[in-house]
Amino acid sequence: MxxxxxxPSCGAQTExxxxxxxKCQRYLKSELECLRSIDAAVGxxxxxxxxxxxxxxxxxxxxxxxxxx
Ligand SMILES: [Zn+2]
Numbered sequence: 001m002x003x004x005x006x007x008p009s010c011g012a013q014t015e016x017x018x019x020x021x022x023k024c025q026r027y028l029k030s031e032l033e034c035l036r037s038i039d040a041a042v043g044x045x046x047x048x049x050x051x052x053x054x055x056x057x058x059x060x061x062x063x064x065x066x067x068x069x
């Protein structure tokens with residue numbers, strides 16, 4: 001999938017791996033890396049949330065089983 005990045009300064013379409021805009025030389029990489037780091041942080045948060053839910057569910061099951069005995 002060939003996606004292009006629109007320069008936030010002048011609106012020119014540039015390749016995502018190009019560091020600077022071909023027209024106005026605006027530095028683009030920092031914003032892409034910022035978005036990627038946000039994506040990574042959201043992914044880690046989701047993983048933590050899923051693990052927290054699994055652990056609390058298992059804890060609840062263990063609690064119920066031990067109470068029923
Ligand atoms: Zn530009």
